[in-house]
Amino acid sequence: EEVVAQEKQACLPTDTGPVIPTTPLVIFLEKLQETALNTYGHKGFDPKLYVDMSLRFNLSETHEAFNKLPRTDNGSVLAPHLNGFLSEYMNAAGDDLVYVEPVDFVAQPAGFLPNVDNLEVRAWALEVHSLWKNLSRQVSDQVLDHPDLHSLLPLASPVMIPGSRFREVYYWDSYWVIRGLLASKMYETAKGIVTNLVSLIENFGHVLNGARAYYTNRSQPPLLSAMIVDIYNRTSDLDFVRKSLPSLITEHNFWNSGIHRMNIQDSQGKTHYLSRYYAMWNEPRPESSTIDKETAGKLSNFCEKQHLYRELASAAESGWDFSSRWMRNASDLTTLCTTSIIPVDLNAFILKMELDISYLAHVSQDESTAEHFAEASKARQTAMNTVLWNEEMGQWLDYWIDANSSSQGTYKWKASDQNQSVFASNFIPLWTQPFNSDDDLVDKVSKSLQHSGLLRDAGIATSLANTGQQWDFPNGWAPLQHMIVEGLVKSGSKEARSLAEDIAMKWINTNYAAYKKTGTMHEKYDVEKCGAFGGGGEYVPQTGFGWSNGVVLAFLEEFGWPEDLKIGC
Numbered sequence: 001e002e003v004v005a006q007e008k009q010a011c012l013p014t015d016t017g018p019v020i021p022t023t024p025l026v027i028f029l030e031k032l033q034e035t036a037l038n039t040y041g042h043k044g045f046d047p048k049l050y051v052d053m054s055l056r057f058n059l060s061e062t063h064e065a066f067n068k069l070p071r072t073d074n075g076s077v078l079a080p081h082l083n084g085f086l087s088e089y090m091n092a093a094g095d096d097l098v099y100v101e102p103v104d105f106v107a108q109p110a111g112f113l114p115n116v117d118n119l120e121v122r123a124w125a126l127e128v129h130s131l132w133k134n135l136s137r138q139v140s141d142q143v144l145d146h147p148d149l150h151s152l153l154p155l156a157s158p159v160m161i162p163g164s165r166f167r168e169v170y171y172w173d174s175y176w177v178i179r180g181l182l183a184s185k186m187y188e189t190a191k192g193i194v195t196n197l198v199s200l201i202e203n204f205g206h207v208l209n210g211a212r213a214y215y216t217n218r219s220q221p222p223l224l225s226a227m228i229v230d231i232y233n234r235t236s237d238l239d240f241v242r243k244s245l246p247s248l249i250t251e252h253n254f255w256n257s258g259i260h261r262m263n264i265q266d267s268q269g270k271t272h273y274l275s276r277y278y279a280m281w282n283e284p285r286p287e288s289s290t291i292d293k294e295t296a297g298k299l300s301n302f303c304e305k306q307h308l309y310r311e312l313a314s315a316a317e318s319g320w321d322f323s324s325r326w327m328r329n330a331s332d333l334t335t336l337c338t339t340s341i342i343p344v345d346l347n348a349f350i351l352k353m354e355l356d357i358s359y360l361a362h363v364s365q366d367e368s369t370a371e372h373f374a375e376a377s378k379a380r381q382t383a384m385n386t387v388l389w390n391e392e393m394g395q396w397l398d399y400w401i402d403a404n405s406s407s408q409g410t411y412k413w414k415a416s417d418q419n420q421s422v423f424a425s426n427f428i429p430l431w432t433q434p435f436n437s438d439d440d441l442v443d444k445v446s447k448s449l450q451h452s453g454l455l456r457d458a459g460i461a462t463s464l465a466n467t468g469q470q471w472d473f474p475n476g477w478a479p480l481q482h483m484i485v486e487g488l489v490k491s492g493s494k495e496a497r498s499l500a501e502d503i504a505m506k507w508i509n510t511n512y513a514a515y516k517k518t519g520t521m522h523e524k525y526d527v528e529k530c531g532a533f534g535g536g537g538e539y540v541p542q543t544g545f546g547w548s549n550g551v552v553l554a555f556l557e558e559f560g561w562p563e564d565l566k567i568g569c
């Protein structure tokens with residue numbers, strides 16, 4: 001322990017970022033995960049399974065029994081002994097989040113997708129709608145009575161999980177789940193999800209990546225305000241808005257202070273403030289600890305490893321885990337440098353957050369807050385135009401911070417520090433009002449999108465680089481399709497709507513064809529082949545799937561489906 005403390009001390013000049021300590025339970029579960037890998041081997045091994053298990057007895061009793069397990073000469077536990085320990089001392093992953101029937105689910109909601117006339121499409125949409133019943137969960141009483149035995153965090157209202165190994169609520173996934181729930185007319189369930197996320201801000205100061213003890217050290221793309229605005233616009237529930245507003249302001253502060261805030265000075269000497277992802281953690285991610293240790297195994301130096309762990313966790317905070325977008329060398333994950341990048345999408349989300357808070361404050365008759373956040377949004381819009389916009393490409397580009405250009409924490413802007421690689425995220429600002437209401441800009445960005453190489457037969461590719469990482473080519477993800485399509489639609493331009501409709505149809509067709517082939521909705525799709533699901537990354541492709549279901553329903557709500565149009569590939 002002393003050696004580790006000395007090594008940590010030695011990293012201080014390079015790693016000064018904050019760390020939120022994890023719990024003794026999570027530390028034990030990681031130990032169990034590592035033992036399980038040694039015992040059962042890599043084949044079919046999912047490290048997350050072990051940190052999602054809960055204890056049947058208190059931690060010290062469990063730990064003692066675990067320490068007493070007979071070990072071989074090389075320190076590993078034989079499978080029968082570990083099997084015995086797991087069945088005697090541990091509850092299965094997922095046992096603490098129990099099924100609950102959503103209070104507002106009806107098989108055929110009144111006014112459901114009024115413009116879907118084709119009977120086959122309608123029948124499928126009703127099946128997708130019925131999947132809310134599969135994904136609905138309530139934290140069990142055991143978690144409420146004995147939180148110390150569970151990595152699952154207690155939440156008061158029911159949740160929608162993404163599905164499969166993702167057996168807890170996730171932050172940004174919830175936005176598209178809510179969009180689907182709104183199409184399904186399940187307003188109470190949608191509000192309950194928001195109430196849970198607001199409670200996370202009250203308890204932790206930010207919305208967590210997901211509702212697990214091992215996710216407390218980072219957030220995810222901040223879309224809480226977008227959830228609240230969309231729910232308010234459908235329900236006019238002002239009380240709901242008033243209860244959520246203080247937490248939104250806390251969240252805005254989280255993303256605009258300390259490690260998340262970056263100061264960039266432009267060529268005229270004006271300083272702009274933008275935000276970045278930065279996890280409060282510099283050790284292996286507990287849910288993927290064995291994988292992270294293996295990745296870091298290529299590095300020899302303790303400080304380099306510590307740095308990599310923060311970059312891995314920060315990439316997870318971005319929702320894009322992992323992608324060439326965050327890597328200096330697209331074939332080497334140890335070159336991740338997430339915290340040195342000012343991301344386009346994060347700043348678009350915060351710009352939207354500022355506009356949303358302003359709007360919500362206005363409807364709550366809090367004019368001074370409304371004015372304050374309207375001003376903040378203008379400043380961010382200017383900052384995005386100056387730092388991230390690239391006129392020649394007609395796209396916003398991630399900005400890579402050059403450590404050598406800093407003077408007292410302010411970085412000097414250089415055109416060459418914009419990353420000219422094409423990612424779907426370069427088009428996300430279109431989703432926000434100040435950009436999608438500018439006709440010339442929309443025209444320019446739409447043309448850029450059409451020539452970008454991202455538009456494929458079955459949707460928008462995440463990037464142009466085929467790296468084997470899941471947030472890269474040829475994977476397409478529902479949230480990215482949705483934000484770009486909705487941005488084009490919101491512009492009000494006829495041409496942009498037609499491009500949006502084309503992308504949405506392709507996405508619906510591929511989701512449908514894959515559903516018919518496999519009987520399930522998928523987490524991600526391969527946009528090169530209609531009807532194929534995606535792959536790559538550190539875990540096997542997952543099904544269920546919250547945000548994919550939500551986006552299909554949202555697209556069908558927006559565009560409908562004519563009676564005589566065939567669906568599928």
Ligand SMILES: OC[C@H]1O[C@H](O[C@H]2O[C@H](CO)[C@@H](O)[C@H](O)[C@H]2O)[C@H](O)[C@@H](O)[C@@H]1O
Binds near residue numbers: 317
């Ligand atoms: O277990 C590895 C990682 O898994 C999550 O990331 C992926 O699934 C999430 C849920 O659908 C999604 O929000 C995220 O965009 C995906 O990349 C998790 O969020 C990561 O923190 C975790 O390390």
